[in-house]
Amino acid sequence: MRQPGDPADVATGRGAELPEAVLADAVRDTGASVGLVYVLPPGERVLHLVLASGVPRHIAAPWARIPVDAGIPVADAMRQRRLVWLGSQEEIARRYPRLGIVLPYDFMLAAAPITDAATAWGGIVLLWPVWHPPQLSPAEREAISASCHRAAAFLRQAADSGLPPRLPDEPRLLAAPPHHADAEPAQATAALSFTERLPVGCCALDMDGRLTFINSAGAEMVGADAASLLGHRPWEVLRWLHDPAFEDRYRAAVVTRQPTSFTARRPPDTGLVFQLYPSDTGISVQILPAAEEPAATQPRATVPSMAGPVGAAGLYHLTHVATALAEAAGVKDVVELAADQIVPAFGPKALALMTVEEGRLQIAGYRGYSAELVARFDGAPLTSDTPAVRAVATAESSFFPSFADLERAYPPAVHQDKMAAWAFLPLIVSGRPVGSLVLGYEQSRPFPPAER
Known part of the structure; x- marks a missing residue:
């Protein structure tokens, strides 16, 4: 049986997609309950989640993209080329408060780098319940190291063959083997x-x-x-x-x-x-x-309104975005963090961030839109009758579940971006609108009040 990293995989073009066995073997050999594998694309500064095990997408979503300089265990492990071990919730809260806020639960965590002598390729994250011993055993460390080495060898061969890593829009989820598959x-x-x-x-x-x-x-x-x-x-x-x-x-x-x-x-x-x-x-x-x-x-029964409260997932996504943006040092950081955190957490296919400069809306950054399309809207005057300009002028958000809704509000609108629903949100600093954020969705979306 071929191992991950076999030259035949690379030669046939399959080598760009990291084999699931890299994570499956690490989870099996260490007894971990959750596993995540990140890959750093060549020339980028953001780790991409490509494989996940033991956790659904909507819980992993806030961690789908992680800047390499973020204060997150897998980023530290890759930069420092060493294994990071967190043996308690208290240690997580002390060393990684951002992680402790978004996942305030009892678990143990190991993050290990996927590296070779010349390149840092990404990292592996594994979680265990608290009944795991306080330290990793030598066998567990060896299993983690072996999986990292196999992943690094695979990515090295792919790169040497001219095949960059294939990055899925969403991480591939490994299915857990059924416990009673042979039940009569x-x-x-x-x-x-x-x-x-x-x-x-x-x-x-x-x-x-x-x-x-x-x-x-x-x-x-x-x-x-x-x-x-x-x-x-x-x-x-x-x-x-x-x-x-x-x-x-x-x-x-x-x-x-x-x-x-x-x-x-x-x-x-x-x-x-x-x-x-x-x-x-x-x-x-x-x-x-x-x-x-x-x-x-006795608490009285209260039936939520149809608007409903924001769900736990939404609250944790908001907290994650807020803590990430609090670490931003400038406009470029804000743009990158907004794209890396909002897109996977809240589901838009495309995002554009615009700021007011000399009476015009200038594109500060975007994700999911083509450069040609973005250029058409860059520099729009603040006198334009568009929802992005309106968000700045009124400091109010607008939501359009379909193009028909957008066209009713703005009859001159032309369907150019192939999206099916849009949100236009004002960016406000010290009570003053300074720009707008556009979110585009591939499918029509009702935008219930809690989400808005």
């Missing part, structure tokens, strides 16, 4: 019958948080039929669960692989306890009636 139909039927006999609710979530199973008791307890829940995240369907605290418990279970729980109140006054038990393949959830509390301390 009779066993599956018996398991289903077992859950139906239980007097309490139980359900299953995949790693992305989507419901894959719920028994009859569980559906009855949450007040919904199974068909309306399957394939959806519960807090996105059940309005009384649409609270960042509940989604945060799911995120904690995924990141830490530790059991956790929360209590919710189904209107009008039914208290329920949700107990989460995570593994590499998903999360098992037990639903129980909550013990009655004294009336004076």
